[in-house]
Amino acid sequence: MDRLTTLIKRFQLRVGPVDPAAARLLIVAEPGSAAISFDDGIGGGGALLFCTEPVSGRETHQTCADKGQKILLAMGVSWSRSTNPFLAALPDCIRYPLQDDPAACELVRLIVQEDRGGRCGADSVVSRLGEILMVRLLRDQIARGSAEPGLIAGLGDPRLSRAIVAIHDHPGKPWSNDDLACEAGLSRSRFAEVFAAEVGETPMGYLRRWRLILARQDLVRGDRVDAVARRYAYGSSEGFTRAFRKAHGVAPVSLRKAVA
Incomplete structure (x- = not known):
């Protein structure tokens, strides 16, 4: 891994x-x-x-x-x-x-x-x-590892790190909490508890944030909004645009226009 x-x-x-x-x-x-x-x-x-x-x-x-x-x-x-x-x-x-x-x-x-x-x-x-x-x-x-919640602490945990690496390496996969708990070798409830304590956010919260970080990179590179939305498992461009604007404060199309 x-x-x-x-x-x-x-x-x-x-x-x-x-x-x-x-x-x-x-x-x-x-x-x-x-x-x-x-x-x-x-x-x-x-x-x-x-x-x-x-x-x-x-x-x-x-x-x-x-x-x-x-x-x-x-x-x-x-x-x-x-x-x-x-x-x-x-x-x-x-x-x-x-x-x-x-x-x-x-x-x-x-x-x-x-x-x-x-x-x-x-x-x-x-x-x-x-x-x-x-x-x-x-x-x-x-x-x-780290005494403070965050990505370092999560990657330092041999159980959580398996789930985090799966997120990092396959961001477009339609992950569920059950899927990620299975990667970590933990029950769903125990996984959610340990992940929140070590990483400082929920597994789905980290997955969304990671996808939107990568999406921003792709848009700055010039990729189409609808293609990026599909790449990171969003069901529609509209839903992706709402999530992106909330995370980054701008509409995804504005970033793509800036490099057009």
Whole structure:
């Protein structure tokens, strides 16, 4: 069961150069107080820091300085903050220690070598390796779960995650509560209770919200309203339009006209 790939593809995870004005940052930081340099190897308190809210370079350096760390490398991250339910569920700043992940340490070493080497294609290599680091960090977040209701907590639950992944991967299927409870291996009543407690909304509520997030993406891309309505199991364009307007505050046809 893959809890990340659909989210990564749908919201186009990208890692690249830092926007000088503001960006969500993936930072490789190492302790400022310890005599650790790139040549000594990453570890001994080194960490990845992912800032999920846009911050300026000055704010980033100040945050690391306050934590007694120095920045080895910073990369910009794009992952559709405005509609991405996974990103919205993350805390403002995530710290992923590197000392217990030798593979991540080696990735960091390769990234820094490419960044400093000035060789052909270095930007592409740094971007691809940075995306791998992001996946490792996100996996760790799922494994840790969350004390707060939301998508992270739901994906961290081995029962609920099966139902959530089914929703993510097959949004056009005419799911019922019974179907999703079966995916989770729970009774309907127990599934509804646990889902609401962990995710913070009902299973059908999350299904509707996910469908309408995807529908917005498709409309912005230029897809027809009636085709999108059918794709996400709406019985009519009118019913889809009402649901879409309630969720997004605009009529679906207005988004399609904007790209026509």
